[in-house]
Amino acid sequence: MSLTAAATPVSAQRRISFKPALVWLHRWAGLTLGLLFVLMGLSGALLVFEHDIDAALNPHLFHSASACAAPLGVDAAAQAVQAQWTKAKVGGVFLPRHEGGSLRVTFKAPGMETGEAMLDACTGALLGSRDRSAIGLGAQYWMPMVQTWHLNMFQGKSGRLAQGYIGAAIALLLAVGLYLAWPLKRQWRRALRIKLNQSAYRSHYDLHRSIGLLAALPLLLLALTGFYNGLPEVVGGMVARIADVGAERRSIARPALKKDESAISWGEAQAIAAPYLQGGATMAGISRQPDKGLYIARLVRADDWQRTGTLRIYIDMRSGKVLEAIDPLSGKAGDRFLAALFPLHSGQLGGTAVKWLLALAGLLPALFFITGITTWRLRRKK
Numbered sequence: 001m002s003l004t005a006a007a008t009p010v011s012a013q014r015r016i017s018f019k020p021a022l023v024w025l026h027r028w029a030g031l032t033l034g035l036l037f038v039l040m041g042l043s044g045a046l047l048v049f050e051h052d053i054d055a056a057l058n059p060h061l062f063h064s065a066s067a068c069a070a071p072l073g074v075d076a077a078a079q080a081v082q083a084q085w086t087k088a089k090v091g092g093v094f095l096p097r098h099e100g101g102s103l104r105v106t107f108k109a110p111g112m113e114t115g116e117a118m119l120d121a122c123t124g125a126l127l128g129s130r131d132r133s134a135i136g137l138g139a140q141y142w143m144p145m146v147q148t149w150h151l152n153m154f155q156g157k158s159g160r161l162a163q164g165y166i167g168a169a170i171a172l173l174l175a176v177g178l179y180l181a182w183p184l185k186r187q188w189r190r191a192l193r194i195k196l197n198q199s200a201y202r203s204h205y206d207l208h209r210s211i212g213l214l215a216a217l218p219l220l221l222l223a224l225t226g227f228y229n230g231l232p233e234v235v236g237g238m239v240a241r242i243a244d245v246g247a248e249r250r251s252i253a254r255p256a257l258k259k260d261e262s263a264i265s266w267g268e269a270q271a272i273a274a275p276y277l278q279g280g281a282t283m284a285g286i287s288r289q290p291d292k293g294l295y296i297a298r299l300v301r302a303d304d305w306q307r308t309g310t311l312r313i314y315i316d317m318r319s320g321k322v323l324e325a326i327d328p329l330s331g332k333a334g335d336r337f338l339a340a341l342f343p344l345h346s347g348q349l350g351g352t353a354v355k356w357l358l359a360l361a362g363l364l365p366a367l368f369f370i371t372g373i374t375t376w377r378l379r380r381k382k
Contacts, residue, residue, distance in 0.1 A: 022176050027376060029173045034369040037170055040163075043150040044222065045362025046143070048347040048355050051097070051307075054143040061118040061128045061140065064102050068122035071096055074286050075267035077103045080124040081117050085109040093266060094285030094298075096121050097307065104285075116144075151229070164230020171223035178216040181209045201378035208371035211364065218361045225345035228338075236338060243334035252314045252324050254293030263317040264295070272320055273297035273313045284309040293317050301329060305343040 046053060055062040072080075074093040081090055088109040096102060103119040117129040132144040135154075152159030183191035191213060194206045228235040239245060257263055264272075269286055277283060280302030287296045295317055300309035314323040328339035343349035347358040 019180070022180055026173065026176045026180060027372075029169070029176070030369070030372045031376075033166065033169055033173060034365075034372065036166060037173075037365040038369050040150065040166075040170075040226070041362040041365035043146050043362075045359040046146050047150055048359045048362070050143055050147065057139040057142060058128070062102055064096070064100055064121040064127075065125070066120055066122035067100070071103060071121035072119070072124050073267050074270050075265055076124055077105050077119055078266050080119055080126070081105045081107055084117065084126055084129075085112075085115070088115070090266075090288065092285055092287035094308075095283055102127055106287075160230050162230070164227050164234070167223050167226030167228075167230055171220055171227065174216055174220050174223060177212055178220075181213050181216075183213075201375065201382055204371050204375045204378060208368060208375055211367060215361060215364050218357065219364065222345060222358070222361060225341045228341045229345060232338075235341070239334045239338055243337065244332035245334035245338070246326070246328075246331045252292075252294070254316055254318070254323075257290040257293050257317055261318070263290075264315075264320045266295075268320060269295035269297065269315050269317075272315055272322065273299070276311065276313055276325060281311065288317075290317065294323070301327075303329070305329065305340060305349045307348055310339050 074095075077093045078090045081088055085107065088107040090105060090107045092106040094104040094106075101121065103121050103124075105117045105119060107115045107117065109115055112131045114132040115129060116132050118127040119125065120127055128140065130140045130144065133148060134141055135145060148154055150163075152163060155162065181191070192210050194203070194210050196203050236245065266286060266288070269288075270283070273283065273286070276297075276299055281299045284298040284300045285308075286298070288294075289296065293316060295315040297313040297315065298309040299311040299313065300307070301311055304310055310328050312324075312326045314326070315321070316323055328335040331339075340349060347355040
C-alpha cells in the first residue's frame with residue numbers, strides 16, 4: 001500500500017509537468033521559427049496566384065502579338081533562342097498555356113544561369129527575357145524572386161533541403177499548438193469565442209487560440225506538403241513503406257551525351273510523344289537533359305491535378321526509344337498520393353475556392369506571430 005501511495009503523486013507530477021514543457025517548446029519554437037513562418041506564408045499566398053500576378057505585371061511577356069491557328073513547334077522555338085544567345089544551352093520549351101499566350105524557353109548562357117525567354121507563339125520573335133535567379137527592382141523579377149525565396153531562400157539545393165526540414169519543424173510547432181489549444185468536452189463554443197471587451201492579455205490569447213484551432217489543419221497540410229517539396233526522396237521513401245509506389249523517375253537515365261555525339265531533335269522528341277496525346281491530353285512542353293541522355297515530354301491530362309502536367313514521357317536522346325511513360329494519376333495508390341502533394345500545396349487541386357483558402361491561410365502565420373509575441377509579453381507583465 002505504501003509503495004502504491006508513494007508512486008501516485010510521482011506519476012501525477014509527471015503528467016502535470018508535461019504540459020508546461022510543451023508550452024515552453026511551442027513558445028520558443030514560435031519565437032525562433034516565427035519570422036520564417038511569416039515569410040513563407042506571405043510568399044506562398046502570392047505564389048497561389050503566381051501566373052496571374054506575373055502576367056498582370058508583365059503583360060508583354062505573356063501575350064503573343066500575332067494570331068495564328070497553331071503555335072510554332074519546339075524545334076523552331078529552341079532555334080530562335082539559339083539565334084539570340086549563340087552559346088545558350090536550351091533546357092526546356094513550354095507551349096502556350098492559353099490561346100494567344102507566349103512560348104516559354106528556359107536556357108543557360110554565359111552570365112545567365114537560369115535564363116527564361118518568352119517568344120511570340122506564331123513568329124518566334126523575342127518578347128522579352130529574364131534571369132529567374134536574378135535580384136532586381138524591375139517588375140519582371142518580382143515573382144521569380146518570390147518563388148526562389150519560397151523554394152530555397154536564395155540558397156540553391158542546400159536551401160531547398162533546409163526548407164524541407166523547416167516545413168517539418170513548423171508542422172511540429174502547429175501540432176503542439178493544436179494539442180495545447182484543444183478544449184475539453186463541451187467547451188468548443190467557449191474555445192472558439194473571441195471576446196474583445198476584456199483584458200488585453202485575454203483578448204490576444206483568445207485570438208491566437210481560436211484562429212489557431214480553426215486554421216490548424218490547413219496550415220498543417222501546407223507545412224507537411226512543404227516538407228515533401230523540400231525533401232521528396234525522404235517522403236517518397238516513407239510513403240513506399242506503407243503503400244505501393246511505381247517506377248522511380250529519378251532512376252531513369254542513360255549515359256551522358258558526349259559533346260560531338262548525335263541526338264534526335266526537339267521536333268523528333270515531340271513527334272515521339274505525340275501518340276500519348278489521347279483522351280483530351282495536351283502537350284505542356286519538352287525538357288532536354290543531356291547529362292542523363294534524356295528528353296522528357298510533359299503532358300497535361302484532361303483530368304490533371306497540375307497545370308504543368310503529371311504525365312511524363314522519358315525518351316532516349318540517342319535512339320528516340322520511349323524508356324518510360326509515368327502516369328501517376330493512373331498508377332498505384334502511393335503514386336497518386338505523392339502526385340497530389342504539390343498541387344495541394346500550390347492550390348492547383350480544388351479550384352478557385354481552394355486557391356483563396358490557401359492564400360488566406362498564408363496570411364495567418366503573421367497573425368499568430370504577432371499575437372503569440374503580444375500574449376507572451378502581456379503575460380509576463382501580468
